[in-house]
Amino acid sequence: xxxxxxxxxxxxxxxxxxxxxxxxxxxxxxxxxxxxxxxxxxxxxxxxxxxxxxxxxxxxxxxxxxxxxxxxxxxxxxxxxxxxxxxxxxxxxxxxxxxxxxxxxxxxxxxxxxxxxxxxxxxxxxxxxxxxxxxxxxxxxxxxxxxxxxxxxxxxxxxxxxxxxxxxxxxxxxxxxxxxxxxxxxxxxxxxxxxxxxxxxxxxxxxxxxxxxxxxxxxxxxxxxxxxxxxxxxxxxxxxxxxxxxxxxxxxxxxxxxxxxxxxxxxxxxxxxxxxxxxxxxxxxxxxxxxxxxxxxxxxxxxxxxx
Numbered sequence: 105x106x107x108x109x110x111x112x113x114x115x116x117x118x119x120x121x122x123x124x125x126x127x128x129x130x131x132x133x134x135x136x137x138x139x140x141x142x143x144x145x146x147x148x149x150x151x152x153x154x155x156x157x158x159x160x161x162x163x164x165x166x167x168x169x170x171x172x173x174x175x176x177x178x179x180x181x182x183x184x185x186x187x188x189x190x191x192x193x194x195x196x197x198x199x200x201x202x203x204x205x206x207x208x209x210x211x212x213x214x215x216x217x218x219x220x221x222x223x224x225x226x227x228x229x230x231x232x233x234x235x236x237x238x239x240x241x242x243x244x245x246x247x248x249x250x251x252x253x254x255x256x257x258x259x260x261x262x263x264x265x266x267x268x269x270x271x272x273x274x275x276x277x278x279x280x281x282x283x284x285x286x287x288x289x290x291x292x293x294x295x296x297x298x299x300x301x302x303x304x305x306x307x308x309x310x311x312x313x314x315x316x317x318x319x320x321x322x323x324x325x326x327x328x329x330x331x332x333x334x335x336x337x338x339x340x341x342x343x344x345x346x347x348x349x350x351x352x353x354x355x356x357x358x359x360x361x362x363x364x365x366x367x368x369x370x371x372x373x374x375x376x377x378x379x380x381x382x383x384x385x386x387x388x389x390x391x392x393x394x395x396x397x398x399x400x401x402x403x404x405x406x407x408x409x410x411x
Contacts, residue, residue: 108170110137111149115159115167192221193375196238199226200318201362204338205258205386206242213382220375240366240376244291247363253371255380258337258362258387262298264351265334265342266325271349280304283351284330285312288321293359294333302354322348337390 113123114134124131142149149163159167197206202224210222225238247254264280274283280299285307287295295307313330315321322339325332331351334343335358342348364383370376 107137107141107144109174110134111141111163112167112170112174114138114150114157115163116171118157118159120157192223193379194223194225194239195379196225196241198242198244198362200322200335200338201242201244201258202226203319204341205390206383209386212386213379216382217375217378220378222379239370239373240364240379243363243365244360245363246360249363249365251368253364253366253368255364256361257364257383258390260335260338260358260361261355262294262358263334263336263339263353263355264298264331265322265339265348266331266351267328268346268349270328270331271351280307280331286321286324286330286332287312287314288318288333289314289316291318291333291360294335297359298333298354298356301356302352 110123110127110133113126114120117123117126120131120134120138124134127134138149145162147162148160149166150157151160195206203226206224213220213222242257247256270284285295299305299307313324315324318335318338321332322334322342324330325334326342326347334348334350336343336355339348343350364380366376371380
Protein backbone atom coordinates (compact mmCIF):
# COMPACT_ATOMS: atom_id res chain seq x y z
CA UNK A 105 0.00 0.00 0.00
CA UNK A 106 2.82 2.41 0.79
CA UNK A 107 4.43 1.85 -2.61
CA UNK A 108 1.10 2.62 -4.29
CA UNK A 109 0.91 5.89 -2.37
CA UNK A 110 4.45 6.80 -3.45
CA UNK A 111 3.69 5.94 -7.06
CA UNK A 112 0.48 8.00 -7.08
CA UNK A 113 2.24 11.09 -5.72
CA UNK A 114 5.20 10.73 -8.11
CA UNK A 115 2.94 10.09 -11.09
CA UNK A 116 0.72 13.05 -10.31
CA UNK A 117 3.66 15.40 -9.75
CA UNK A 118 5.95 13.80 -12.37
CA UNK A 119 8.77 14.42 -9.92
CA UNK A 120 10.26 12.27 -7.17
CA UNK A 121 11.48 15.42 -5.42
CA UNK A 122 8.09 17.17 -5.39
CA UNK A 123 6.35 13.96 -4.33
CA UNK A 124 8.84 13.62 -1.47
CA UNK A 125 8.14 17.18 -0.30
CA UNK A 126 4.41 16.47 -0.37
CA UNK A 127 4.77 13.26 1.63
CA UNK A 128 7.42 14.51 4.04
CA UNK A 129 10.08 11.95 3.08
CA UNK A 130 13.25 11.94 0.97
CA UNK A 131 13.35 11.70 -2.86
CA UNK A 132 15.46 8.58 -2.44
CA UNK A 133 12.69 6.94 -0.41
CA UNK A 134 10.17 7.73 -3.15
CA UNK A 135 12.48 6.38 -5.84
CA UNK A 136 13.19 3.16 -3.93
CA UNK A 137 9.50 2.67 -3.16
CA UNK A 138 8.51 3.09 -6.81
CA UNK A 139 11.30 0.70 -7.82
CA UNK A 140 9.95 -1.89 -5.36
CA UNK A 141 6.50 -1.57 -6.92
CA UNK A 142 7.93 -1.88 -10.44
CA UNK A 143 9.84 -5.02 -9.43
CA UNK A 144 6.69 -6.52 -7.94
CA UNK A 145 4.65 -5.71 -11.06
CA UNK A 146 7.42 -6.78 -13.41
CA UNK A 147 6.98 -3.64 -15.51
CA UNK A 148 8.53 -0.14 -15.47
CA UNK A 149 6.11 2.65 -14.57
CA UNK A 150 8.44 5.59 -15.29
CA UNK A 151 11.00 6.56 -17.91
CA UNK A 152 13.97 8.03 -16.04
CA UNK A 153 16.40 10.51 -17.61
CA UNK A 154 18.59 13.43 -16.60
CA UNK A 155 15.73 15.76 -17.44
CA UNK A 156 13.36 14.03 -15.03
CA UNK A 157 10.76 11.29 -15.12
CA UNK A 158 7.83 10.47 -17.41
CA UNK A 159 5.15 7.81 -17.16
CA UNK A 160 5.47 4.77 -19.37
CA UNK A 161 2.32 3.54 -21.15
CA UNK A 162 1.89 1.05 -18.30
CA UNK A 163 2.28 3.84 -15.76
CA UNK A 164 -0.26 6.05 -17.55
CA UNK A 165 -2.80 3.24 -17.48
CA UNK A 166 -2.07 2.31 -13.88
CA UNK A 167 -2.08 5.81 -12.31
CA UNK A 168 -5.80 6.70 -12.52
CA UNK A 169 -6.80 3.29 -11.14
CA UNK A 170 -4.38 3.60 -8.19
CA UNK A 171 -5.53 7.17 -7.49
CA UNK A 172 -9.16 6.05 -7.45
CA UNK A 173 -8.43 3.11 -5.12
CA UNK A 174 -6.56 5.36 -2.66
CA UNK A 175 -9.42 7.86 -2.77
CA UNK A 176 -11.99 5.14 -2.06
CA UNK A 177 -9.96 3.80 0.85
CA UNK A 178 -9.55 7.26 2.36
CA UNK A 179 -13.27 7.93 1.95
CA UNK A 180 -14.21 4.60 3.55
CA UNK A 181 -11.88 5.26 6.48
CA UNK A 182 -13.37 8.72 7.00
CA UNK A 183 -16.77 7.09 7.59
CA UNK A 184 -15.41 5.45 10.74
CA UNK A 185 -16.68 7.80 13.49
CA UNK A 186 -13.47 8.23 15.50
CA UNK A 187 -10.96 7.71 12.71
CA UNK A 188 -7.95 10.02 12.43
CA UNK A 189 -5.26 9.31 9.85
CA UNK A 190 -2.30 9.41 12.24
CA UNK A 191 -3.81 10.25 15.58
CA UNK A 192 -3.86 13.93 14.65
CA UNK A 193 -6.38 16.35 13.22
CA UNK A 194 -4.79 17.63 10.01
CA UNK A 195 -5.75 21.21 9.18
CA UNK A 196 -4.65 23.06 6.05
CA UNK A 197 -4.86 26.80 6.74
CA UNK A 198 -4.39 29.89 4.59
CA UNK A 199 -1.12 31.43 5.89
CA UNK A 200 -2.43 34.78 7.16
CA UNK A 201 -5.48 33.26 8.84
CA UNK A 202 -3.30 30.61 10.43
CA UNK A 203 -0.75 33.03 11.88
CA UNK A 204 -3.25 35.72 12.98
CA UNK A 205 -6.32 33.75 14.05
CA UNK A 206 -5.56 30.08 14.68
CA UNK A 207 -2.11 29.97 16.30
CA UNK A 208 -2.60 32.79 18.85
CA UNK A 209 -5.76 31.06 20.13
CA UNK A 210 -4.82 27.40 19.69
CA UNK A 211 -3.85 26.90 23.34
CA UNK A 212 -7.49 27.38 24.31
CA UNK A 213 -8.49 24.54 21.97
CA UNK A 214 -5.79 22.30 23.46
CA UNK A 215 -7.08 23.04 26.96
CA UNK A 216 -10.63 22.14 25.90
CA UNK A 217 -9.61 19.04 23.94
CA UNK A 218 -6.28 17.73 25.27
CA UNK A 219 -6.86 14.34 23.59
CA UNK A 220 -6.92 15.87 20.06
CA UNK A 221 -3.50 16.38 18.51
CA UNK A 222 -3.45 19.09 15.83
CA UNK A 223 -1.19 19.18 12.77
CA UNK A 224 -1.26 22.47 10.83
CA UNK A 225 -0.08 23.09 7.28
CA UNK A 226 -0.14 26.69 6.03
CA UNK A 227 -1.17 26.59 2.42
CA UNK A 228 -3.24 28.76 0.06
CA UNK A 229 -3.58 26.20 -2.72
CA UNK A 230 -6.98 24.73 -3.60
CA UNK A 231 -8.00 22.06 -1.09
CA UNK A 232 -8.11 18.62 -2.70
CA UNK A 233 -9.66 15.98 -0.46
CA UNK A 234 -8.52 13.33 0.34
CA UNK A 235 -5.42 13.68 -1.84
CA UNK A 236 -3.78 16.41 0.24
CA UNK A 237 -4.21 14.47 3.48
CA UNK A 238 -6.11 17.26 5.26
CA UNK A 239 -9.16 16.60 7.43
CA UNK A 240 -10.34 20.17 6.90
CA UNK A 241 -9.08 23.36 5.31
CA UNK A 242 -9.50 27.11 5.81
CA UNK A 243 -9.39 28.99 2.53
CA UNK A 244 -9.98 32.47 1.14
CA UNK A 245 -12.57 32.33 -1.64
CA UNK A 246 -16.19 32.62 -2.72
CA UNK A 247 -17.50 29.39 -1.20
CA UNK A 248 -17.53 27.48 -4.48
CA UNK A 249 -16.45 24.02 -3.33
CA UNK A 250 -19.29 21.92 -4.83
CA UNK A 251 -17.96 18.53 -3.71
CA UNK A 252 -17.20 19.52 -0.12
CA UNK A 253 -18.84 21.00 2.95
CA UNK A 254 -18.15 24.75 2.98
CA UNK A 255 -19.07 27.22 5.73
CA UNK A 256 -18.27 30.94 5.78
CA UNK A 257 -16.08 31.87 8.72
CA UNK A 258 -15.08 35.49 8.37
CA UNK A 259 -16.21 38.27 6.03
CA UNK A 260 -13.74 41.13 5.75
CA UNK A 261 -13.61 44.79 4.79
CA UNK A 262 -10.90 46.37 2.65
CA UNK A 263 -9.10 49.59 3.44
CA UNK A 264 -5.72 50.86 2.13
CA UNK A 265 -3.08 51.01 4.86
CA UNK A 266 0.51 52.18 5.13
CA UNK A 267 3.12 53.12 7.70
CA UNK A 268 2.77 56.51 9.45
CA UNK A 269 6.22 57.41 8.10
CA UNK A 270 5.17 56.81 4.50
CA UNK A 271 1.96 58.80 4.92
CA UNK A 272 3.90 61.71 6.42
CA UNK A 273 6.49 61.56 3.64
CA UNK A 274 3.75 61.81 0.99
CA UNK A 275 2.49 65.05 2.54
CA UNK A 276 -0.63 66.56 1.01
CA UNK A 277 -0.16 64.71 -2.29
CA UNK A 278 -1.91 61.45 -1.49
CA UNK A 279 -2.64 60.35 -5.02
CA UNK A 280 -2.39 56.65 -5.72
CA UNK A 281 -1.07 57.42 -9.20
CA UNK A 282 2.45 58.07 -7.87
CA UNK A 283 2.25 56.10 -4.63
CA UNK A 284 4.18 52.86 -4.11
CA UNK A 285 1.63 50.03 -4.22
CA UNK A 286 1.88 46.56 -2.67
CA UNK A 287 0.01 43.82 -4.54
CA UNK A 288 -0.93 40.36 -3.23
CA UNK A 289 -0.94 37.93 -6.14
CA UNK A 290 -3.53 35.59 -4.60
CA UNK A 291 -6.09 38.40 -4.15
CA UNK A 292 -5.11 40.65 -7.05
CA UNK A 293 -8.72 41.87 -7.44
CA UNK A 294 -8.71 43.71 -4.10
CA UNK A 295 -7.08 46.92 -5.33
CA UNK A 296 -9.34 47.21 -8.38
CA UNK A 297 -12.48 46.59 -6.32
CA UNK A 298 -11.48 49.26 -3.82
CA UNK A 299 -10.48 51.77 -6.53
CA UNK A 300 -13.85 51.38 -8.29
CA UNK A 301 -15.79 51.93 -5.06
CA UNK A 302 -13.64 54.92 -4.05
CA UNK A 303 -13.86 56.57 -7.47
CA UNK A 304 -10.11 56.29 -8.08
CA UNK A 305 -8.58 55.45 -11.45
CA UNK A 306 -7.73 51.78 -11.87
CA UNK A 307 -4.57 50.76 -10.05
CA UNK A 308 -1.75 49.57 -12.32
CA UNK A 309 -1.15 45.98 -11.25
CA UNK A 310 2.10 45.84 -13.22
CA UNK A 311 3.79 48.44 -11.01
CA UNK A 312 4.81 48.18 -7.40
CA UNK A 313 5.86 45.41 -5.05
CA UNK A 314 4.27 41.98 -5.54
CA UNK A 315 4.05 39.43 -2.71
CA UNK A 316 2.24 36.11 -2.45
CA UNK A 317 0.56 36.35 0.97
CA UNK A 318 -1.55 38.91 2.80
CA UNK A 319 0.71 38.54 5.83
CA UNK A 320 3.76 39.55 3.79
CA UNK A 321 1.89 42.55 2.37
CA UNK A 322 1.08 43.74 5.89
CA UNK A 323 4.70 43.34 6.96
CA UNK A 324 5.92 45.17 3.85
CA UNK A 325 3.52 48.04 4.58
CA UNK A 326 4.80 48.27 8.17
CA UNK A 327 8.34 48.54 6.77
CA UNK A 328 7.24 51.53 4.68
CA UNK A 329 7.60 49.74 1.34
CA UNK A 330 4.22 50.89 0.07
CA UNK A 331 0.47 50.98 0.49
CA UNK A 332 -1.32 47.67 0.93
CA UNK A 333 -4.96 46.69 1.01
CA UNK A 334 -5.65 45.89 4.65
CA UNK A 335 -8.28 43.28 5.44
CA UNK A 336 -10.26 44.06 8.58
CA UNK A 337 -10.45 42.63 11.17
CA UNK A 338 -7.15 40.81 10.48
CA UNK A 339 -5.25 44.11 10.22
CA UNK A 340 -6.99 45.73 13.22
CA UNK A 341 -4.13 45.00 15.67
CA UNK A 342 -1.73 47.07 13.53
CA UNK A 343 -4.27 49.87 13.15
CA UNK A 344 -4.87 49.90 16.91
CA UNK A 345 -1.16 49.92 17.76
CA UNK A 346 -0.33 52.61 15.19
CA UNK A 347 2.07 50.39 13.25
CA UNK A 348 -0.23 51.05 10.29
CA UNK A 349 -2.60 53.91 9.49
CA UNK A 350 -5.39 54.27 6.96
CA UNK A 351 -4.31 55.79 3.66
CA UNK A 352 -7.99 56.50 3.01
CA UNK A 353 -11.14 56.36 5.12
CA UNK A 354 -12.97 54.57 2.32
CA UNK A 355 -13.70 50.98 3.42
CA UNK A 356 -15.56 48.38 1.38
CA UNK A 357 -16.74 44.80 1.74
CA UNK A 358 -14.26 42.25 0.38
CA UNK A 359 -15.44 40.09 -2.51
CA UNK A 360 -13.84 37.03 -0.91
CA UNK A 361 -14.00 35.70 2.64
CA UNK A 362 -12.54 32.90 4.71
CA UNK A 363 -14.31 29.54 4.57
CA UNK A 364 -14.03 26.28 6.45
CA UNK A 365 -13.92 23.46 3.89
CA UNK A 366 -14.06 19.74 4.63
CA UNK A 367 -14.99 16.46 2.93
CA UNK A 368 -18.70 15.88 3.37
CA UNK A 369 -18.08 12.48 4.93
CA UNK A 370 -15.67 13.93 7.53
CA UNK A 371 -17.51 16.99 8.80
CA UNK A 372 -19.44 15.00 11.44
CA UNK A 373 -16.36 13.34 12.91
CA UNK A 374 -16.11 14.32 16.59
CA UNK A 375 -12.63 15.85 16.29
CA UNK A 376 -13.58 17.88 13.19
CA UNK A 377 -16.79 19.07 14.87
CA UNK A 378 -14.86 20.01 18.00
CA UNK A 379 -12.43 22.19 16.04
CA UNK A 380 -15.24 23.76 13.99
CA UNK A 381 -17.30 24.63 17.08
CA UNK A 382 -14.26 26.06 18.87
CA UNK A 383 -13.22 28.17 15.87
CA UNK A 384 -16.71 29.58 15.37
CA UNK A 385 -16.75 30.58 19.02
CA UNK A 386 -13.37 32.31 18.74
CA UNK A 387 -14.48 34.22 15.65
CA UNK A 388 -17.67 35.32 17.37
CA UNK A 389 -15.54 36.74 20.20
CA UNK A 390 -13.33 38.47 17.63
CA UNK A 391 -16.33 40.10 15.96
CA UNK A 392 -17.54 41.46 19.28
CA UNK A 393 -14.07 42.75 20.17
CA UNK A 394 -13.33 44.31 16.75
CA UNK A 395 -16.62 45.11 15.01
CA UNK A 396 -15.99 46.23 11.43
CA UNK A 397 -17.66 49.43 10.37
CA UNK A 398 -21.28 48.78 9.45
CA UNK A 399 -21.04 51.14 6.52
CA UNK A 400 -18.23 52.68 4.51
CA UNK A 401 -16.90 56.13 5.27
CA UNK A 402 -17.03 59.18 3.00
CA UNK A 403 -19.93 57.77 1.03
CA UNK A 404 -17.80 54.93 -0.32
CA UNK A 405 -20.09 52.00 -0.95
CA UNK A 406 -19.10 48.40 -1.47
CA UNK A 407 -19.51 46.68 -4.84
CA UNK A 408 -21.99 43.83 -4.97
CA UNK A 409 -20.25 40.72 -3.60
CA UNK A 410 -19.67 37.87 -6.01
CA UNK A 411 -22.22 35.12 -5.45
